[in-house]
Amino acid sequence: MAKEKDELLDHNYDGIQEYDNDLPRWWLNIFWLTTIFAICYATWTHILREETQQETLARRLKENQALRQEASVNTTANDIGNEELINMSADSNLLARAKANWDSKCVACHGANGEGLVGPNLTDKYWLHGGNPEDIRNVIRKGVLEKGMLAWETVMNPDEINEITAYVLSLQGTKPSNPKDPQGELFE
Numbered sequence: 001m002a003k004e005k006d007e008l009l010d011h012n013y014d015g016i017q018e019y020d021n022d023l024p025r026w027w028l029n030i031f032w033l034t035t036i037f038a039i040c041y042a043t044w045t046h047i048l049r050e051e052t053q054q055e056t057l058a059r060r061l062k063e064n065q066a067l068r069q070e071a072s073v074n075t076t077a078n079d080i081g082n083e084e085l086i087n088m089s090a091d092s093n094l095l096a097r098a099k100a101n102w103d104s105k106c107v108a109c110h111g112a113n114g115e116g117l118v119g120p121n122l123t124d125k126y127w128l129h130g131g132n133p134e135d136i137r138n139v140i141r142k143g144v145l146e147k148g149m150l151a152w153e154t155v156m157n158p159d160e161i162n163e164i165t166a167y168v169l170s171l172q173g174t175k176p177s178n179p180k181d182p183q184g185e186l187f188e
Contacts, residue, residue: 006019006021007019007020008020079134079137079158080162081134082132082133082134085133085134085137085162085165085166085169086133086169088162088163088165088166088169089166089167089169089170090170091166094163094166095163095166095167095170097163098160098163098164098166098167099167101156101160101163101164101167102164102167105152105155105156105164106119106164109148109149110122111176111180113171113174113176113177114168114174114176115176115177115178115179115180116179116180116183117180118148119147119148119149120180120183120184121179121180121181121182122168122171122172123171123172123173123174123175123176123179124179124182125172125182125186125187125188126182126183126184126185126186126187127184127185127187128144128147128183128184128185129144129184130187131185131187132187133165133169136165136168136169137161137162137165140152140161140164140165140168141153141161152164
């Protein structure tokens with residue numbers, strides 16, 4: 001390969017001169033590939049596609065909305081009544097599973113035995129947000145942000161929330177060693 005002779009252009013800017021060389025081949029190749037890609041992309045997105053971007057967005061939003069509705073139907077399908085939650089609180093196998101969830105998620109605020117640390121005591125008959133099983137499940141599911149209680153519906157599935165609710169019901173009437181003072185209204 002013969003070396004090209006570098007020729008200077010015949011102008012001068014503050015003592016700086018430049019060569020009159022061709023652009024590097026790789027620059028030209030990238031330029032032409034980018035140009036070809038831009039033409040193909042514009043043709044595909046604006047001429048050849050069967051649906052416009054707005055139609056695609058509308059279709060995907062509709063699909064997403066259908067999935068959300070299906071998820072909310074599944075959530076309400078797992079809403080069981082007070083009686084069934086009370087019956088669940090007597091099932092030892094279910095309580096063993098719920099205890100594992102309790103130990104990993106609830107102990108930090110409510111204590112190992114429900115005595116209450118940062119969160120309220122769950123072993124007495126006093127409740128801040130309603131004491132029937134459905135109220136307890138709703139507090140677990142939705143949380144109480146102003147009190148620092150997280151909403152667990154995005155972390156636990158509905159069956160786990162029902163199990164934790166049954167576990168909380170099973171704590172009623174127990175006598176932990178160092179319970180927190182009662183808070184809320186008496187619920188019998």
